[in-house]
Amino acid sequence: MSVDTATVAKIASLARIKVSEAEIEAMVPELNGILAWVEQLGEVDTSQVEPMTAVIPNTLRLRDDVIDADPLTGGNKRDAVLANAPAAEHGFFGVPKVIE
Amino acid sequence: MPDTSNSLTELGVAQIRDGVANGDFSAVEVAEAFNANVAAAQEALNAFIIATPEKAIEAAQATDAKRARGEALGKMGGVPIGMKDLFATFDVQTTAASHMLEGFKPQYESTVSQKLWDAGAGMLGKLNLDQFAMGSSNETSYFGNVISPWKRNDGGNAALAPGGSSGGSSSALAARLCPAATGTDTGGSIRQPAAFTGTTGIKPTYGRCSRWGVVAFASSLDQAGPMARSVQDCAIMLEAMAGFDAKDSTSLDLPVPNWEAALSGDMKGKKVGIPKEYRVDGLDEDVSKSWDDGIAWLKDAGAEIVEISLPHTKYALPTYYIIAPAEASSNLARYDGVRYGLRDLPDGANLQDMYAATRAAGFGPEVKRRILIGTYVLSAGFYDAYYTQAQKVRALIAQDFAKAFEQCDVILAPTAPSAAFGLGENVDDPLKMYLNDVFAVPASLAGLPAMSVPAGLNREGLPLGLQVIGKAFDEQGVLNAGLALEQRAQFAAKPEKWW
Numbered sequence: 026m027s028v029d030t031a032t033v034a035k036i037a038s039l040a041r042i043k044v045s046e047a048e049i050e051a052m053v054p055e056l057n058g059i060l061a062w063v064e065q066l067g068e069v070d071t072s073q074v075e076p077m078t079a080v081i082p083n084t085l086r087l088r089d090d091v092i093d094a095d096p097l098t099g100g101n102k103r104d105a106v107l108a109n110a111p112a113a114e115h116g117f118f119g120v121p122k123v124i125e
Numbered sequence: 126m127p128d129t130s131n132s133l134t135e136l137g138v139a140q141i142r143d144g145v146a147n148g149d150f151s152a153v154e155v156a157e158a159f160n161a162n163v164a165a166a167q168e169a170l171n172a173f174i175i176a177t178p179e180k181a182i183e184a185a186q187a188t189d190a191k192r193a194r195g196e197a198l199g200k201m202g203g204v205p206i207g208m209k210d211l212f213a214t215f216d217v218q219t220t221a222a223s224h225m226l227e228g229f230k231p232q233y234e235s236t237v238s239q240k241l242w243d244a245g246a247g248m249l250g251k252l253n254l255d256q257f258a259m260g261s262s263n264e265t266s267y268f269g270n271v272i273s274p275w276k277r278n279d280g281g282n283a284a285l286a287p288g289g290s291s292g293g294s295s296s297a298l299a300a301r302l303c304p305a306a307t308g309t310d311t312g313g314s315i316r317q318p319a320a321f322t323g324t325t326g327i328k329p330t331y332g333r334c335s336r337w338g339v340v341a342f343a344s345s346l347d348q349a350g351p352m353a354r355s356v357q358d359c360a361i362m363l364e365a366m367a368g369f370d371a372k373d374s375t376s377l378d379l380p381v382p383n384w385e386a387a388l389s390g391d392m393k394g395k396k397v398g399i400p401k402e403y404r405v406d407g408l409d410e411d412v413s414k415s416w417d418d419g420i421a422w423l424k425d426a427g428a429e430i431v432e433i434s435l436p437h438t439k440y441a442l443p444t445y446y447i448i449a450p451a452e453a454s455s456n457l458a459r460y461d462g463v464r465y466g467l468r469d470l471p472d473g474a475n476l477q478d479m480y481a482a483t484r485a486a487g488f489g490p491e492v493k494r495r496i497l498i499g500t501y502v503l504s505a506g507f508y509d510a511y512y513t514q515a516q517k518v519r520a521l522i523a524q525d526f527a528k529a530f531e532q533c534d535v536i537l538a539p540t541a542p543s544a545a546f547g548l549g550e551n552v553d554d555p556l557k558m559y560l561n562d563v564f565a566v567p568a569s570l571a572g573l574p575a576m577s578v579p580a581g582l583n584r585e586g587l588p589l590g591l592q593v594i595g596k597a598f599d600e601q602g603v604l605n606a607g608l609a610l611e612q613r614a615q616f617a618a619k620p621e622k623w624w
Contacts, residue, residue: 026507026510028501032501033497036497036500036501036504037497038481039500039504040454040484040496040497040500041458041461041477041480041481041484042481042484042485042488042493042496042497043478043481043482043484043485044485044493052494052497055494055555056494056497056498056501058555058556059446059494059498059555059556060498060501062443062446062556063443063444063446063447063502063511063515064443065439065440065443066440066443066444066447066511066514066515066518067510067514069437069440069514069517069518069521071514071517071518071521074517074518074520074521075517075520076513076516076517076519076520077516077517077519077520077523078516079345079375080331080345080346080519080523080570080571080572081330081331081332081375081377081572081597083332083375083377085374086371086374086378088371095371095372097233098233098372102232105232105233106232106464108230108232109229109230109231109232109464109465109466110463110464110465111462111463111465111466111467111468112468118463118464120463120476120479121470121474121475121476121478121479122475123475123476
């Protein structure tokens with residue numbers, strides 16, 4: 026499988042990255058080079074193999090259902106949460122208008 | 126008063142810890158000596174994104190005060206370290222070497238860095254790296270390339286890569302800007318830079334060190350580990366970094382062994398596997414020779430050498446370059462210009478335009494490349510052919526190791542296929558750059574502990590590393606084999622100071 030300019034433009038749009046025509050032109054051969062190389066995986070017989078889900082066997086834990094069990098990540102952290110926001114207003118994240 | 130500043134910066138973790146505890150010198154003296162080296166090398170090596178000399182002094186003063194009160198100083202008491210700028214540090218800029226996170230000051234501390242401070246370490250600064258840890262030469266940092274302190278012995282002045290992504294860590298260690306540094310390893314990012322700079326580093330078993338507060342690249346692979354100038358120093362620092370963390374769902378709920386106390390270079394009764402698939406056609410002669418040296422050293426240490434087979438080795442790198450970008454594309458979706466980091470809001474832009482403009486401005490070319498690859502292999506219609514197939518091959522690669530470890534205790538291989546290359550030599554061809562991690566990636570895909578130890582110099586006078594790969598949870602076996610190599614390699618070379 027290989028990609029063309031239309032596909033790269035579509036991927037970039039899915040990834041929410043603005044790319045210029047020139048960038049797309051440059052990326053097509055680069056991505057095709059990488060994709061052609063990874064395609065060698067197709068030659069491996071994996072019909073009897075389950076895809077890996079956990080690299081080291083582990084069990085997923087449930088934490089105790091306690092409010093603010095960890096004071097560091099619990100509630101009442103509004104100012105800390107907003108501290109690095111590019112536009113924080115009135116205790117909220119500010120974004121461009123989304124409803125016309 | 127005798128000038129001890131030069132000799133202090135030659136010391137490693139154990140020597141500093143013991144010297145401070147014994148009162149041979151104060152922690153503040155040590156911190157001052159390293160702070161001076163950091164400042165003097167910054168322009169030439171660019172190893173740090175920011176220096177935090179006041180943090181180093183503050184921690185050192187706390188250690189000296191504790192000593193004066195007769196209190197225990199901790200595993201890393203009085204040791205100043207470099208912190209890879211992928212670890213969130215409270216109110217100290219944390220960038221992942223990206224424009225996206227320039228100016229980001231976390232309101233929390235990563236688990237690993239907190240553990241290190243709790244153990245008595247102090248922070249010299251935030252170390253440069255490849256942007257979002259994506260790279261093998263530290264040439265993708267938004268804050269400029271890191272330069273290796275090493276030079277070829279050809280009389281030329283070519284600037285060499287310190288490896289990547291932990292290139293600031295490796296350069297700083299080799300140049301004596303710090304006695305130890307944190308690294309992270311997704312597909313070789315601790316081991317390859319260690320090999321390139323004649324330093325030592327271990328990636329522990331996946332899950333040993335908490336990923337909480339570490340800027341995420343590929344979450345099923347990312348693992349933090351120590352980098353230092355000796356196996357013992359790595360063991361000490363790993364003890365301080367490792368441990369269960371409820372805030373990381375993949376954290377291993379296991380006690381942290383006392384790796385330092387159990388260190389032994391005696392390999393009697395141990396079997397060392399030599400994977401025949403790593404002996405690739407056209408393997409660099411010097412790399413091949415250093416591997417043979419390593420085999421001889423481990424034999425000398427009492428080990429039995431056995432040939433093993435890891436049949437899916439050639440598929441490891443392409444598997445990695447599906448899985449890592451896929452996970453990266455998902456992880457890096459968080460950079461949206463809303464909650465933290467850069468925002469680029471062109472005139473009249475709507476929310477979607479803002480996302481796209483922010484991400485275009487905030488990510489470098491390699492990061493964009495990997496996000497696009499990842500987005501593609503996860504997209505409808507391609508997911509099974511690429512991503513699912515890669516996860517299946519990954520399972521086969523892990524099985525290869527499981528079978529091999531029925532025949533041996535540890536595996537010995539080169540860390541990287543070459544010594545350090547010149548800056549700019551591999552940047553035009555992403556595939557060529559990716560091949561640097563051909564020997565490092567398989568252990569990452571299988572989540573296994575693996576370390577790089579300096580083996581000697583090649584004909585150009587540049588360091589080469591040997592890699593030890595161990596069974597899951599057997600960091601001790603890895604460290605012990607590493608120690609056996611270190612004791613015999615007697616690696617004492619250091620870069621001649623030009624900076």
